[in-house]
Amino acid sequence: MNMVLYLKIDPITLHRVVDRGRELGAQYVEARFQDDYRVSVSTRNDKVLAVTSSRSSGVGIRVLVNGSLGFASTNSTTLSDILEVVELAVSQAKATSKLRKKPIEFSDEKLGDGKYSVDEKRSLLGLNVEEMIKLAMEIYRAAKSSVKEAKLPFFVTDIRLHIQEKLVVTSDGARVESRVPRLYITSSLTIMHPQKGTLQRSIEFGGSGGAELVEKWNPVKTISEEQARLERVLLRGVAPPSEKVPVVLGPEVVGLIAHESAGHPMEADRILGREAAQAGESYVKPEYIGSFRVGNRYATVIDDPTIPNSYGFFLYDDEGVKARPRFLYKEGLINEPLHNRHTARIFNTKSNGAARSMDYASEPIIRMSNTYIAPGDMDFDELIEDIDLGVYVKSYMEWNIDDVRWNQRYVGLEAYTIRKGELDEPVRNPVLEFTTGWFYSSILGVDKNLEFYPGTCGKGEPSQGVPVWFGGPNVKLSRMKIGVLS
Amino acid sequence: MRKDLQDTVSKLVERLSRNFDEVAVLAVSSKETMVKIWNSEPSVVQLWSRVGLNLRLAKSGRLWVLTYHTHEPEALVSHAEDILKVANRISEAELYASLPEYATCKPITGAFDNNVEFYTKNPDKLVDSLITETLSTGVDRVSGTISLGQVERILVTSKGYECSEAKTTFEVYARAFKGELTGHWAHGSTRVSLDAVRDVGRRAGYYATITKNRVDFTPGEYDVVLSPLVMGNLLEYVAWMSSALMVLMGFSIFAKYKPGDKVAVESFSVYDAPRDTSLPGVVGFDAEGVETHNKPIIEKGVLVTLLHNNATASKMNTKSTGNAGWVNPQPWNLDVPGGLIREEELVRELRDGVFITNNWYTRLQNYYEGLFSTVSRDAALLVKNGEIVGHVGRIRVTSTFNKLLSGIKGISKERFDVQWWEVRIPTRAPYIIVSKLRLTRPEA
Structure with a gap:
């Protein structure tokens, strides 16, 4: 393992903090040092907007006292300051414990003791600011030359490096050290035509690993090719068919649907109502687990933190529990929610390692990692060969879903008519509105082309943004009415 | 005001000004408490004590922005020195203008509520009021959040500007549940107020109980x-x-x-x-x-x-x-x-x-x-x-x-x-x- 840790804290300090919390009466103490180092370059067209870097580094402490949960953090790494913080966390948790009717308890788990890191074939920090600017300029030049009839007045690129290091120590024996480097590239573009109006799109790449990810993604070629297709959508796009037609969704749209309508409603804290006043609750009720059918045999949705080089990668969660793939929906059945040690106790099961924290100052809460719909074995051509008239939606810009994760909307960006089993003319701004139940019950087929896309998922209070992947194959749906933006 | 932080910021500006054309350091020091309510009882109480050091460094039209949550200003100096090594090899920033010349410091006053500190240490009184008031409207349950904070900002620039100010923050919101209907209300202020807490609970409860009828809807x-x-x-x-x-x-x-x-x-x-x-x-x-x-x-x-x-x-x-x-x-x-x-x-x-x-x-x-x-x-x-x-x-x-x-x-x-x-x-x-x-x- 290639471990070069910033970790400017003596692990003994965290053990001392845990011991102090126990002395003060806490049944459980968890101390996490976390360092998040970021460097980013932002450009507008062929100019540099800003070079920024940030370091967020400190200790987050969680205590369970008299059945009440307290969290406190400090960005001081001196023992005396941290001991003061654990004392504060314990006293506040004690103070609010009298308002609790039922004590909070954690499940007993086999906890991790070790280290892991993501290998970098080429050091991520070796990708210096000069190279990042050069790459952004190459992306812009290729994108500009790919637009023929329209104009490209606004083109903004962000390239961001992120090194995340953690050390988690708990009073019941976890001790996990980790290092995950991540790279994220996005270009946000506006294509403009005097008669046809404007089209906007954000194209994103994200993953964990080293600077070799740039070669793997080839953003210069990928963005310019997509932009050429988007220009065609703007200039030649037609309205979708007015009658109900079969719809095929590309992996980017499918991945987002999996994230929004399977991943979020299967977060056990949301099912129990812990996020009710913020990110909302879930259409899934505790009694649905293992018995409620939300879709047909194609509806298998997996969340897997262990996918190598993924954006949502981790091997142990922030409670020290080993990560593993979770089958959220299995062949249409509500199967396994995402758990931390708190919800696992309530559901009388074991945690499946879903507790994540954005930074040292954030409490670990249940989060997705890499969520996707299981692929099949068909080619794309086979998937669409029997469609006489339909629509293929490859990408999107606008989307949203209600707070119980049932009523949702996606507005396509790159989209095409399907005629007699082949892609035909582009379609402009097709609007898809459906329910979770309809989507997972209306899948007619999935192909074998599993692809992933990066995102930053928001949840918690204060809101925590964590890196995730979402993905899937191309998915064919039964007939539906497609709306248009007016 | 934190004299130690003010000194740290001033020293950072002085030291970095030797190598950069312009330097601005904005320090934000905060102490915050948040209680989250779930199913009419607290789910977690969270506390934060942090110092953020933000730097704007300029040299020959090149611009860098550094944001550090750290108690170690030396790490920032070291990072800034690394920047100097590549300064001439990167392009000038498109959006760049010199920092303004020296101006008089006119901090805000009247935005600091001393009661916030008391409730930061004793948030349970506010939490109890929010739960009790919301439930008094006849709803089944309530969720929500109460947050209190004390924030200090210090800005020093190489143009001679030096200013600091302090304020308090208070945020409360509640979501009330009655059958399938929910109601929500929220409040934000620099001043903590039990009346505001009760009002948030009452209004959330009011909307959750305003009707029992579910009716058809046509887009x-x-x-x-x-x-x-x-x-x-x-x-x-x-x-x-x-x-x-x-x-x-x-x-x-x-x-x-x-x-x-x-x-x-x-x-x-x-x-x-x-x-x-x-x-x-x-x-x-x-x-x-x-x-x-x-x-x-x-x-x-x-x-x-x-x-x-x-x-x-x-x-x-x-x-x-x-x-x-x-x-x-x-x-x-x-x-x-x-x-x-x-x-x-x-x-x-x-x-x-x-x-x-x-x-x-x-x-x-x-x-x-x-x-x-x-x-x-x-x-x-x-x-x-x-x-x-x-x-x-x-x-x-x-x-x-x-x-x-x-x-x-x-x-x-x-x-x-x-x-x-x-x-x-x-x-x-x-x-x-x-x-x-x-x-x-x-x-x-």
């Missing part, structure tokens, strides 16, 4: 009442799109307009109000050391100004509006003047339409055109002949910001200071009636 165009919570959420997008940087990036409805253009109905105005000491976004100086002032973004339907820092102002041949953000200008507080309609007359005034009390998940297909949709999450009430006939469940508003701002036909007299998970810019907003907004819901 289409409706006249709509948008609550201060909805307006706070939607105006946050308008305010960020009024940042000059967003305009320069094309991610703004204002990219196609210039100051003086009509963008809304005459009865509508929205102000950026950093000098309002009762709203928690209050700030006396921006990140460049420019004294802040209240200003209209839109006044009587006309776009008055974009929000600028010195760099965007220089690019657009105008003056800073005191909204820096070293890269992106930012709104501080939003203030929408009230109108003539009394709150209790809103339903009668709407006559036929839908009353949306809260929303979430606003997303745009195209910022330049302002194409957006947003989803109702609490009571959405069908109104016929001036009476509430029932609630319609979760529906979606799909429109453009231009159409929204041009369709306003009524504004309430009462205004509310709101802030919560979906309204991060503290906003003083009225209820607003908008004509003919498209409302949708899936067929299947």
Whole structure:
């Protein structure tokens, strides 16, 4: 393992903090040092907007006292300051414990003791600011030359490096050290035509690993090719068919649907109502687990933190529990929610390692990692060969879903008519509105082309943004009415 | 004021000025407490004590922004020295202007409530009040959040500007559940208030119990009442799109307009109000050391100004509006003047339409055109002949910001200071009636 840790804290300090919390009466103490180092370059067209870097580094402490949960953090790494913080966390948790009717308890788990890191074939920090600017300029030049009839007045690129290091120590024996480097590239573009109006799109790449990810993604070629297709959508796009037609969704749209309508409603804290006043609750009720059918045999949705080089990668969660793939929906059945040690106790099961924290100052809460719909074995051509008239939606810009994760909307960006089993003319701004139940019950087929896309998922209070992947194959749906933006 | 932090900042500026043309250091020190409520009991109490050091470094037109949550300023100096090694090899920043020359420090006063410290240590009294008051309306359960904070800012620049100020913050919101209907309310201030806590609980409970009837809903165009919570959420997008940087990036409805253009109905105005000491976004100086002032973004339907820092102002041949953000200008507080309609007359005034009390998940297909949709999450009430006939469940508003701002036909007299998970810019907003907004819901 290639471990070069910033970790400017003596692990003994965290053990001392845990011991102090126990002395003060806490049944459980968890101390996490976390360092998040970021460097980013932002450009507008062929100019540099800003070079920024940030370091967020400190200790987050969680205590369970008299059945009440307290969290406190400090960005001081001196023992005396941290001991003061654990004392504060314990006293506040004690103070609010009298308002609790039922004590909070954690499940007993086999906890991790070790280290892991993501290998970098080429050091991520070796990708210096000069190279990042050069790459952004190459992306812009290729994108500009790919637009023929329209104009490209606004083109903004962000390239961001992120090194995340953690050390988690708990009073019941976890001790996990980790290092995950991540790279994220996005270009946000506006294509403009005097008669046809404007089209906007954000194209994103994200993953964990080293600077070799740039070669793997080839953003210069990928963005310019997509932009050429988007220009065609703007200039030649037609309205979708007015009658109900079969719809095929590309992996980017499918991945987002999996994230929004399977991943979020299967977060056990949301099912129990812990996020009710913020990110909302879930259409899934505790009694649905293992018995409620939300879709047909194609509806298998997996969340897997262990996918190598993924954006949502981790091997142990922030409670020290080993990560593993979770089958959220299995062949249409509500199967396994995402758990931390708190919800696992309530559901009388074991945690499946879903507790994540954005930074040292954030409490670990249940989060997705890499969520996707299981692929099949068909080619794309086979998937669409029997469609006489339909629509293929490859990408999107606008989307949203209600707070119980049932009523949702996606507005396509790159989209095409399907005629007699082949892609035909582009379609402009097709609007898809459906329910979770309809989507997972209306899948007619999935192909074998599993692809992933990066995102930053928001949840918690204060809101925590964590890196995730979402993905899937191309998915064919039964007939539906497609709306248009007016 | 923290003398140790002030000294650290001054020393950082002095040391870095040896190698950079310009240096600005903004230190933010805060102590915050948050209690989260779940199913009518606390789920977690969270405490933060942190120091953030933010640096703007310039050399030969090149610009770097460093943000460090650290107690180790030496790490920042070391990082800055690394920057020097590559300084000449990177391009000049497109948006660059010198920091302003020395100006007098005029910090805000009157935004620090000493009671906040007491409740930071004893939040259980506020939590108990919120739970008790909400449940007293007859609802089944309540969730929500209470947050308290003490924030100190110190800015020192190599141009001789040196200023510091302190404020307190208080935020409370509740979501009440009664059967399948929910109600939500929120409040944000620099002052802690038990009355405000009780009011949030009562209003959340009121909307959760306002009707028991679930009624059919047909998608289409409706006249709509948008609550201060909805307006706070939607105006946050308008305010960020009024940042000059967003305009320069094309991610703004204002990219196609210039100051003086009509963008809304005459009865509508929205102000950026950093000098309002009762709203928690209050700030006396921006990140460049420019004294802040209240200003209209839109006044009587006309776009008055974009929000600028010195760099965007220089690019657009105008003056800073005191909204820096070293890269992106930012709104501080939003203030929408009230109108003539009394709150209790809103339903009668709407006559036929839908009353949306809260929303979430606003997303745009195209910022330049302002194409957006947003989803109702609490009571959405069908109104016929001036009476509430029932609630319609979760529906979606799909429109453009231009159409929204041009369709306003009524504004309430009462205004509310709101802030919560979906309204991060503290906003003083009225209820607003908008004509003919498209409302949708899936067929299947």
